Amino acid sequence: xxxxxxxxxxxxxxxxxxxxxxxxxxxxxxxxxxxxxxxxxxxxxxxxxxxxxxxxxxxxxxxxxxxxxxxxxxxxxxxxxxxxxxxxxxxxxxxxxxxxxxxxxxxxxxxxxxxxxxxxx
Numbered sequence: 001x002x003x004x005x006x007x008x009x010x011x012x013x014x015x016x017x018x019x020x021x022x023x024x025x026x027x028x029x030x031x032x033x034x035x036x037x038x039x040x041x042x043x044x045x046x047x048x049x050x051x052x053x054x055x056x057x058x059x060x061x062x063x064x065x066x067x068x069x070x071x072x073x074x075x076x077x078x079x080x081x082x083x084x085x086x087x088x089x090x091x092x093x094x095x096x097x098x099x100x101x102x103x104x105x106x107x108x109x110x111x112x113x114x115x116x117x118x119x120x121x
Contacts, residue, residue, distance in 0.1 A: 002119050003027045005046040007037035007063065008081070009055050013104070017050065017081075020108050021115075034058025038066050041073050047119055048077040053084055053093070061096055068097035077118040081106055 004021055008014045009032045021028050029044055031037040035057040041049060049067070053060035060080060067073040079100040080093045090101050099118055102111065 001025065001027045002048065003029070003044065003046040004048050004050065004115070005037065005041055005044065006030045006050045007032075007034065007055065007060070008050070008052045009033065010052070013052075013081075016108075017111070020111070024112055026115075032056070034060065034063045037063055041067055041076070042070065045072065046076065048079065048115060050079050050081050050115075051098075053080060053082040053089065061092060064093065064096045064098055077121075079114060079118065081111075 004026045006014060006017055006028065014030055018028060018030060029040055031040050034055040051060045051063060064078055067076060067078065077099050078097065079102060080098045081102045081104055083104045085103045093101050100114055102114065
């Protein structure tokens with residue numbers, strides 16, 4: 001079973017995404033701030049992370065960069081899900097090692113397709 005970590009501080013989005021992923025058969029953990037997200041990623045070693053950019057304690061850019069620099073999490077799939085749609089944010093995310101960038105609101109079916117694509121690559 002694939003393990004997915006969702007790092008998202010919006011409780012409504014977290015609830016919807018968690019339900020979607022659990023119903024799709026994924027093993028799931030969630031965190032609501034960047035620091036806890038990095039700690040959980042290092043301890044639990046998920047296959048994929050869904051990551052928001054605007055997070056308390058440590059923003060998503062820094063989370064992405066931190067995980068890419070750590071040997072344990074360097075190859076883990078990271079999908080950014082953010083309301084930030086500016087080209088500079090998208091470029092920055094890819095430059096820091098994001099595998100995909102999705103703009104919120106994300107269509108649930110599209111999200112599942114993207115997740116499957118990255119877990120199978």
